[in-house]
Amino acid sequence: MAHTYALRVNGRTTRVTVDDPDMPLLYALRNQVGLRGPQFGCGLGQCGACTVQLGGQAVRSCSVPVSAAAGKPVTTLEGIGDAGRLHPLQQAFIDEQAVQCGYCINGMIMQAKALLERNRSPSDEEIRAALAGNLCRCGTHVRIVRAVKRAASTMA
Amino acid sequence: MDATGMDSPSIDRRTFLLAGGAMVVSFASGASTNAAAAVAAKGHVAPKSLSLSEVDGFLAIGADGRVTVYSGKVDLGTGVRTALMQIAAEELDTPLERIDVVQGDTLLTPDQGATISSVSISRGGVEVRRAAATARAALIEESARRWTLPAASLSTQAGAVVAADGRRLAYGELIGGRQFALKVDAKVRTKDPATYTVVGKPVPRVDIPAIVTGRFEFMHDFRLPGMLHARVVRPPTMRGRLGEVDDSAAKRIPGYVATVRHGNFLAVVARDEWASIRAARALRAEWANWEGLPAMDRLWDEVRRTPVLRDEVTQNVGKAPEVVEKAARTLRATFDFAIHTHGSIGPSCAVAQWTDGNLHCWSASQQTHELRRQLADMFSLPAEQVRCSYIEGSGCYGRNGHEDAAADAALIARSFKQPVRVQWSRADEHVWDPKGPPTLIDYVAALDSLGNVVAWSSEAWIPAGQSVSRATLVAAEHAGMPVDASHPGSVQNHLAIQYRFPNIRSVAHRLAHTPFRPSWIRTPGRMQNTFGNEVFIDELAHATGVDPLMFRIRALDDRRGVEALERVAKLAAWQPRGGPNARGGGSGDVLRGRGVSYVKYELVRTYVAAVAEVEVNRKTGHVRVTRFFVAHDCGQIINPDGLKNQIEGNVVQTASRALFEELRFDRSTVTSRDWATYPILRFPDAPDVVIDLIDRPREAPWGAGEPTAAVVPSAISNAIFDATGVRMRSVPFTPAKLLEGLRRV
Numbered sequence: 001m002a003h004t005y006a007l008r009v010n011g012r013t014t015r016v017t018v019d020d021p022d023m024p025l026l027y028a029l030r031n032q033v034g035l036r037g038p039q040f041g042c043g044l045g046q047c048g049a050c051t052v053q054l055g056g057q058a059v060r061s062c063s064v065p066v067s068a069a070a071g072k073p074v075t076t077l078e079g080i081g082d083a084g085r086l087h088p089l090q091q092a093f094i095d096e097q098a099v100q101c102g103y104c105i106n107g108m109i110m111q112a113k114a115l116l117e118r119n120r121s122p123s124d125e126e127i128r129a130a131l132a133g134n135l136c137r138c139g140t141h142v143r144i145v146r147a148v149k150r151a152a153s154t155m156a
Numbered sequence: 157m158d159a160t161g162m163d164s165p166s167i168d169r170r171t172f173l174l175a176g177g178a179m180v181v182s183f184a185s186g187a188s189t190n191a192a193a194a195v196a197a198k199g200h201v202a203p204k205s206l207s208l209s210e211v212d213g214f215l216a217i218g219a220d221g222r223v224t225v226y227s228g229k230v231d232l233g234t235g236v237r238t239a240l241m242q243i244a245a246e247e248l249d250t251p252l253e254r255i256d257v258v259q260g261d262t263l264l265t266p267d268q269g270a271t272i273s274s275v276s277i278s279r280g281g282v283e284v285r286r287a288a289a290t291a292r293a294a295l296i297e298e299s300a301r302r303w304t305l306p307a308a309s310l311s312t313q314a315g316a317v318v319a320a321d322g323r324r325l326a327y328g329e330l331i332g333g334r335q336f337a338l339k340v341d342a343k344v345r346t347k348d349p350a351t352y353t354v355v356g357k358p359v360p361r362v363d364i365p366a367i368v369t370g371r372f373e374f375m376h377d378f379r380l381p382g383m384l385h386a387r388v389v390r391p392p393t394m395r396g397r398l399g400e401v402d403d404s405a406a407k408r409i410p411g412y413v414a415t416v417r418h419g420n421f422l423a424v425v426a427r428d429e430w431a432s433i434r435a436a437r438a439l440r441a442e443w444a445n446w447e448g449l450p451a452m453d454r455l456w457d458e459v460r461r462t463p464v465l466r467d468e469v470t471q472n473v474g475k476a477p478e479v480v481e482k483a484a485r486t487l488r489a490t491f492d493f494a495i496h497t498h499g500s501i502g503p504s505c506a507v508a509q510w511t512d513g514n515l516h517c518w519s520a521s522q523q524t525h526e527l528r529r530q531l532a533d534m535f536s537l538p539a540e541q542v543r544c545s546y547i548e549g550s551g552c553y554g555r556n557g558h559e560d561a562a563a564d565a566a567l568i569a570r571s572f573k574q575p576v577r578v579q580w581s582r583a584d585e586h587v588w589d590p591k592g593p594p595t596l597i598d599y600v601a602a603l604d605s606l607g608n609v610v611a612w613s614s615e616a617w618i619p620a621g622q623s624v625s626r627a628t629l630v631a632a633e634h635a636g637m638p639v640d641a642s643h644p645g646s647v648q649n650h651l652a653i654q655y656r657f658p659n660i661r662s663v664a665h666r667l668a669h670t671p672f673r674p675s676w677i678r679t680p681g682r683m684q685n686t687f688g689n690e691v692f693i694d695e696l697a698h699a700t701g702v703d704p705l706m707f708r709i710r711a712l713d714d715r716r717g718v719e720a721l722e723r724v725a726k727l728a729a730w731q732p733r734g735g736p737n738a739r740g741g742g743s744g745d746v747l748r749g750r751g752v753s754y755v756k757y758e759l760v761r762t763y764v765a766a767v768a769e770v771e772v773n774r775k776t777g778h779v780r781v782t783r784f785f786v787a788h789d790c791g792q793i794i795n796p797d798g799l800k801n802q803i804e805g806n807v808v809q810t811a812s813r814a815l816f817e818e819l820r821f822d823r824s825t826v827t828s829r830d831w832a833t834y835p836i837l838r839f840p841d842a843p844d845v846v847i848d849l850i851d852r853p854r855e856a857p858w859g860a861g862e863p864t865a866a867v868v869p870s871a872i873s874n875a876i877f878d879a880t881g882v883r884m885r886s887v888p889f890t891p892a893k894l895l896e897g898l899r900r901v
């Protein structure tokens with residue numbers, strides 16, 4: 001039986017129809033809303049590539065059923081800024097060139113955004129702890145920490 | 157022959173004989189860059205040269221003056237795209253913003269070989285540089301002809317040829333949309349590096365703004381109209397034989413389209429991605445049991461007992477075996493290095509479509525030309541009927557699962573008109589990507605009565621494999637279609653050493669088989685062998701009471717190598733030491749130490765000298781690399797910031813491999829199926845990386861994608877010894893191994 005949900009993504013409401021209310025939010029965002037920010041990395045809540053903000057919290061969209069996200073504000077990487085109006089974190093990742101393949105970067109920025117919302121000037125250790133659940137295989141860690149620090153200082 | 161009016165579209169081929177010169181330049185008409193790209197996008201054949209000896213193989217200039225670089229080498233997240241743009245912009249005196257790059261498309265880009273072994277710049281970049289310089293010379297010659305001015309009086313600037321009196325001819329006017337029809341001049345005069353304005357500068361990567369705003373198109377984002385979604389259902393053992401399949405439950409999943417079976421290959425197709433996942437879960441299949449893997453705790457015995465196909469002598473100086481036999485004193489050590497998976501964060505993904513018997517496959521393969529040949533073999537087709545296009549994916553670090561996902565998609569799509577997308581699961585990637593094979597090396601060295609090293613000998617047990625850079629395609633194997641053997645990468649590399657000892661012998665026992673389908677993973681063999689070499693060198697330094705950094709300098713006869721070591725000593729403020737430095741040092745349970753390592757990559761290029769600084773917790777056995785110092789000499793630097801990014805990535809990724817990574821398995825299959833069962837380094841364990849770039853603008857540019865990785869495990873092991881007196885000769889350096897070592901010292 002098909003179910004229809006109103007998803008509030010990046011300030012816009014999209015109605016998505018799914019066969020399975022347990023389908024993870026990630027698939028709705030990527031395949032129905034047509035977004036490219038959140039990525040599929042594990043589907044197990046282990047890597048962070050799929051991170052979005054749901055009701056102001058950073059969550060793993062691969063592990064949240066679409067039915068549970070309905071009606072709550074969802075913010076993705078696309079929603080926090082774009083080329084003409086970059087979010088300070090996006091700007092800082094560019095300034096620090098904190099990308100290798102870039103596949104993990106959605107998760108890094110979205111997780112860091114949640115961190116900076118509760119701690120405006122985190123130490124290196126606090127940044128590392130906050131990102132400990134986000135995996136990067138390319139070894140971009142050092143630059144990512146620098147980028148988050150830079151963003152914090154520009155947002156202060 | 158018509159020597160005028162080259163703008164006239166009615167004349168399709170003109171040849172210009174240049175007055176006073178022997179060079180014949182002919183500009184022939186051809187598809188414009190944008191048209192070629194557009195045609196290419198529709199999947200039709202464009203008349204684009206793929207020749208490695210033609211300028212048109214590498215370059216096209218549109219009527220709008222935009223330059224397209226066609227690169228067989230691809231950007232694997234390493235910044236190669238930007239570096240190639242810099243090289244072309246520099247050599248053509250064209251602003252970077254006017255350069256486009258088409259990468260890894262078998263219909264459009266020359267076959268420059270797989271993007272491996274850190275040669276994208278030293279080979280790919282140099283080929284593009286020569287083509288661009290040849291093109292620039294031709295554009296100048298053509299302008300000289302039109303203006304009847306000596307070519308030597310003309311220069312190029314901002315995408316135009318400029319005369320001394322200020323007249324300009326834009327490249328678009330000169331050649332726009334037509335082909336150069338010109339051989340690349342291997343001896344062409346390239347620009348004097350002293351005049352560089354783009355090469356050597358930390359130009360920001362062009363793809364990063366799109367990545368950080370979620371606008372970048374990864375392979376995983378690639379969608380075609382009407383596309384179907386498939387999941388492969390792999391066997392529960394590494395050699396599964398498929399019996400009965402019951403898809404009645406799968407058929408009840410809304411969106412289910414079909415079950416596809418070819419021999420032991422099983423997949424399910426659905427209209428949307430989630431339905432394909434649910435249908436795959438709902439499929440009931442009977443698989444024959446198989447328990448042919450070695451017991452994990454007996455792996456190294458198994459490796460040593462594997463039949464040897466051939467022995468390769470990789471270095472032979474003097475009479476090492478005899479000298480060892482008669483030596484006053486010998487040192488022996490055995491090193492092993494665990495099986496690793498590539499561990500891409502995004503599991504492999506590909507899209508394939510068959511049209512009139514022709515296959516088009518989109519993937520993140522680092523070797524589209526080789527993949528094309530492999531798919532052609534698999535389907536018994538002429539290569540012309542297969543086209544492979546590269547789209548950037550999650551970093552692969554070698555031959556991961558991208559090519560296998562491509563073969564899966566191609567095989568499944570053969571039953572459909574629509575394009576089919578295959579997305580691997582996390583477990584698919586961990587279990588089914590080909591693996592970096594287990595490596596076992598024995599060393600023996602002989603010392604004379606004065607403590608001089610008089611002989612060095614090593615022998616390694618490493619898989620043989622075929623010589624072509626291919627790995628068996630899983631789908632072909634499971635479906636009983638034609639397959640290739642797998643190539644583990646040139647893993648014998650670096651069994652030979654650069655140090656000058658009077659007697660050296662190294663031998664590779666090439667084994668008939670290895671537990672898992674092998675392939676190359678970043679720094680294949682060079683990492684494992686350098687690990688053994690550089691720890692054993694440290695052992696010799698210690699045995700002779702010489703500072704390990706000084707010991708290396710004394711054993712080298714290579715000015716650039718010595719300079720790299722001296723620079724890293726300075727960078728790290730290295731304190732000479734004759735033995736473990738900080739045994740019992742540090743505070744409380746934390747011991748601190750430092751270790752050095754060095755490599756000249758493949759003995760012929762990039763130099764890396766490194767110092768690792770570690771903290772070892774003697775209660776828990778946990779090792780943390782706090783800082784890692786690198787002095788790096790890869791000749792001419794194209795982009796210093798991109799280079800640092802690569803070096804940092806090498807250090808952090810390899811620290812992960814050295815400290816944490818080991819593929820686990822039972823007798824049937826891989827049991828490291830996700831990030832919980834195959835942990836990798838996390839942020840709190842990432843070292844700070846301190847880099848000294850040695851720039852040599854007048855030397856050849858060499859690569860940086862792998863060399864630093866070669867020295868990381870040994871530098872860490874040597875630092876652990878410095879901290880604790882424990883020699884770690886087995887990767888990964890787990891707490892259990894360390895605690896065991898501490899009990900013994």
Ligand code: FES
Binds near residue numbers: 040061063
């Ligand atoms: S894809 Fe969601 S945590 Fe990995």
Ligand code: FES
Binds near residue numbers: 099102104138551
């Ligand atoms: S940049 Fe490639 S996984 Fe992080």
